[in-house]
Amino acid sequence: MPTHTLQPETWVDRYSDYLYNYTIVRVNDHIVAQDLISETFLAGLKSKKNFKGDASERTWLIAILKRKIIDHYRKKNSKKGQAEVHINYTDDEMEGDWLEERVKDPYYKTAEDKLENNELRLAILECLDTLDERHAAIFKMKTIDNFDTEAICNEYNITPSNLWVIIHRARKAMANCLEKNWL
Amino acid sequence: MKLNMIFNCEEAAHVCDRAQYNEASLWEKTLLTIHTFFCKLCRKHTTRNARLTKAIKKSEVQTLSAEQKHLLKKRLRQEMMQ
Structure with missing residues (x-):
């Protein structure tokens, strides 16, 4: 007997902020986050039949969102350019320069x-x-x-x-x- | 001026709530301090209330704007109609 049911009409009001906060720390881009949430809702709607009711609606949506985030990175990686620029501040030639950037940032937050x-x-x-x-x-x-x-x-x-x-x-x-x- | 707040917990709780949003005057905050000096329950409540404010501020929780939510709803509704 399923204990949870899906109510797509209430998804945006109930879960969009939660999903947004979940996504933004993982993709670090407001627009991408919004797109992923939108895709998650649509995917949820499409696979509505697969919802067994064991997990809560939010857990289920988060599970879909996780897949979407992984897909996003996969897509991004496949498009990755060939040229990569490496910036190395501790180059021998530049010794002594850029001292400001090596000072501890007072607003620095640890992981x-x-x-x-x-x-x-x-x-x-x-x-x-x-x-x-x-x-x-x-x-x-x-x-x-x-x-x-x-x-x-x-x-x-x-x-x-x-x-x-x-x-x-x-x-x-x-x-x-x-x-x-x-x- | 609102001196009864010193003895009235309900009034004190109200000022305590407003103080969390910086909407209490200095005078009100002074009266609240006097009240909490005598009232253990309100002292506890004030501490908890302030802790909640701090936690929310620290978390930097964000919300989607009403407009963005509206767009999401619209898209979802379109899909549901199909």
Whole structure:
């Protein structure tokens, strides 16, 4: 008995941000990421029949997306040019030059930091998914997209005090969820 | 001016939320500090709330714009119609 069903109409609202954050760290290009997400949704739609219902919708879409990302790199590699330019700063002739570039970057993040942030990003979006849909959307607009209170109120036709109540509840739920899954 | 906040947890929580978005005044933040000095529960809540803000900021989580989502939806809908 399948425990999960597919609802393609809700995919964009529910999963596009998650898939985007998953993709952007892997392809590092906004447009490519968007294309891959679009392709993933279309591929999901096409192979809808193969969905057994064992995994959640999101896990299933991520599995498709992974294949798409691999395909993207395969395609890119097959088109690779012959000429490659190697830049070597520690050339003997240039000794002493480019000292600035050898100084430690104060904004440098270690690979570990970056990895941790990637995971945190996905954990945040997973927690958002557990919230009420409307609350999650409002929380996202306010906290992640930094929209003005007024703009959100107009969009959802609510009063500022309504908004703050929603934000308060969402923050509480998010803190609980992240404490359980992350912190 | 809003002095009752010192004794009112609900009011304090509201200011604490607004402070996370830099929308609380210095006066409100001072009152919040006084409140949390006496109120253990709110002190805990304030710490958690600030930790959430920090985590979200640190993660640099991004979202697709409404326009991009609209395009995605449109394409998906077209495919579903076929």
